[in-house]
Amino acid sequence: MDELADFCQREDLWLHVDGAYGAPAMLTERGERTLKGLQRVDSLALDAHKWLFQPIECGVVLVRERRWLSETFKEQPEYLKDVEQDGDELNFMYQGVQLTRLWMSFKVFGLDAISRAIEAGFDNAELAEALLRQAGCWEIVTPAQMAIVTFRYQPSGGDEELANRVTHDLVGRLLEDGFAFASGTQLGGKPVMRMCCNNPRTTPQDLQTTINLMSELAAKLELIYY
Ligand SMILES: *Cc1c(COP(=O)(O)O)cnc(C)c1O
Numbered sequence: 001m002d003e004l005a006d007f008c009q010r011e012d013l014w015l016h017v018d019g020a021y022g023a024p025a026m027l028t029e030r031g032e033r034t035l036k037g038l039q040r041v042d043s044l045a046l047d048a049h050k051w052l053f054q055p056i057e058c059g060v061v062l063v064r065e066r067r068w069l070s071e072t073f074k075e076q077p078e079y080l081k082d083v084e085q086d087g088d089e090l091n092f093m094y095q096g097v098q099l100t101r102l103w104m105s106f107k108v109f110g111l112d113a114i115s116r117a118i119e120a121g122f123d124n125a126e127l128a129e130a131l132l133r134q135a136g137c138w139e140i141v142t143p144a145q146m147a148i149v150t151f152r153y154q155p156s157g158g159d160e161e162l163a164n165r166v167t168h169d170l171v172g173r174l175l176e177d178g179f180a181f182a183s184g185t186q187l188g189g190k191p192v193m194r195m196c197c198n199n200p201r202t203t204p205q206d207l208q209t210t211i212n213l214m215s216e217l218a219a220k221l222e223l224i225y226y
Pocket residue numbers: 018019020021022047059
């Protein structure tokens with residue numbers, strides 16, 4: 001690490017260390033020997049939830065000079081003028097790439113492409129609804145809207161309890177299978193499944209395969225529970 005630090009100093013380069021796992025070892029003599037030079041980095045990431053025994057949400061990035069972050073990442077477009085901070089208040093928006101990333105996406109892909117990607121979600125949910133209706137064993141609970149469709153299993157005998165049980169348990173079965181993920185929720189006091197189709201990479205074939213799979217799994221569950 002000392003050699004790296006020398007090199008970066010000579011070449012005027014930023015030295016960042018991913019200490020997610022190991023950095024806390026600096027708190028011991030053995031670790032300090034192993035990680036000699038770590039104190040010279042410009043920035044250091046560490047996961048307090050690993051070797052500092054904290055809950056999982058706790059991640060840390062240390063930067064030698066706080067202003068380096070805002071000097072690098074701060075954007076002040078017209079639409080953010082209103083949320084401008086006073087004085088020295090720390091605003092995480094200006095400390096990393098998140099804001100820049102949105103701006104970059106619009107620059108690189110263009111508004112049209114993003115609009116089409118959102119549009120694809122509407123289309124996919126409508127197609128999913130049509131395919132669910134076609135399959136014949138699903139009741140549409142809320143028709144496709146905002147890229148989401150909800151539905152529940154409709155057993156051949158129309159038994160409500162059976163429908164509830166199959167619909168509820170199908171979520172876990174689908175997850176176990178691993179091909180696709182649909183979440184479950186409750187609507188009107190009954191379990192329903194929910195397909196959120198807002199990934200623009202989802203193809204009509206993906207939807208068809210998912211719905212075929214759900215129909216098969218649900219039919220199996222019906223047989224078991226009947
Ligand atoms: C755990 C780990 C990461 C990933 O950290 P997350 O907090 O899980 O995103 C990155 N680098 C190293 C060396 C790690 O040990």
